[in-house]
Amino acid sequence: MNPADYSALDETLEIMAPMGPDLSNGFSNHAPMAIEAMCAMGRRDAVMPWFERYRHSLAPRRARVARLTDDGWRAALGDQRRTEDWFEFFRNELEGRPWPAVLDTWAERLAPGLMAAATHGVIRTGHATRAIALDDNPARRRELADGLAYWAADYMPLPAERHRPARATPSAAIARVQIIPPGTRRGNFGAFTDALAQLDSFPPFKDTLDAVDPSGDPHAFLSDLTATFARVFLANAHDTYTTIAFVHAVTGPSALRPMLPYLRDTTTQAALAYAWQTAAAMYGTFGTRTDLSRLGEIKVENPDELIARAIACGDEHAIKFTEVCLREFALIPDPAFPAAADHAIRMLSAT
Helix, strand or coil: CCCCCCCCHHHHHHHCCCEEEEECCCCECCHHHHHHHHHHCCCHHHHHHHHHHHHHHEEECCCCCCCCCCCCHHHHCCCHHHHHHHHHHHHHHHHHCCHHHHHHHHHHHHHHHECHHHHHHHHHHHHHHHHHHHCCCHHHHHHHHHHHHHHHHCCECCCCCCCCCCCCCHHHHHHHCCCCCHHHCCCCCCCHHHHHHHHHHCHHHHHCHHHCCCCCCHHHHHHHHHHHHHHHHHHHCCCHHHHHHHHHHHHHHHCCHHHHHHCCHHHHHHHHHHHHHHHHHHHHHHCCCCCCCCCCCCCCCCHHHHHHHHHHHCCHHHHHHHHHHHHHHHHCCCCHHHHHHHHHHHHHHCC
């Protein structure tokens, strides 16, 4: 695997400066995230060819509604009309304070809405954090502001009742997560967040948030969480829709990893608990298989081969997911990670 090479990132961020967080079809703009992932995998050579194919679908920034203030920001949480208001707010925040302090303050405030834009808010923030930690420059500060703005404007809390947290790891707690019975689910949802609204009327999900204990080693917790949902992915990703849904059950939580060095313990614990809840929400809404033990033979592929196949596939989810799976595999050599990347590439190459 090639060393990271970020020499193409800032050029593309400058090109995308006038562009908003959504595509012309209403879906999320994945370009900043996919490009940062390619840079992290040492494939700067693939950035511009991929971006030239993708950029035609970008949409301009939305109009501003009204200026956000330190006293009035709560009323604007989850108001998708106000993405640009949030962007200007965070640009001002990042001009006035060190970016790690801004990140910590707002990760704590935004953690309950980690499902924002089907986790794309936190994912974009995670990619931006990794980039700005390498080089604090205006383009990367703007990208961090965009990530936080997307998280805030699409802020989406999930139903929860607080109890004393269980002393369980994600891999132990997953067996207790109930899924919405497939026969009772409503279908034909265009957006994942619309489908997730079914959890509001599914009482068993309300206990999910406190089913795990995030108070220990945050890196170990996150590794266990992502490995668990790599297995959920392998068991349940059976078509394009479910593949994309369950990709985010891994990439959403993993987006916290670049942030961990800059978060206080209290922020970290809250964010990890909500990351677990968010991944479990994907499972409860879209899952059909609860037996995660029978995955058949898992082969560990060569990382460079997986990267080449993901880029050749061209799908932004395949690229981002492959980078995350290889990053997590480097920390704990669980074969579910490369197997999940392989399965995603196969599923998304067929579309």
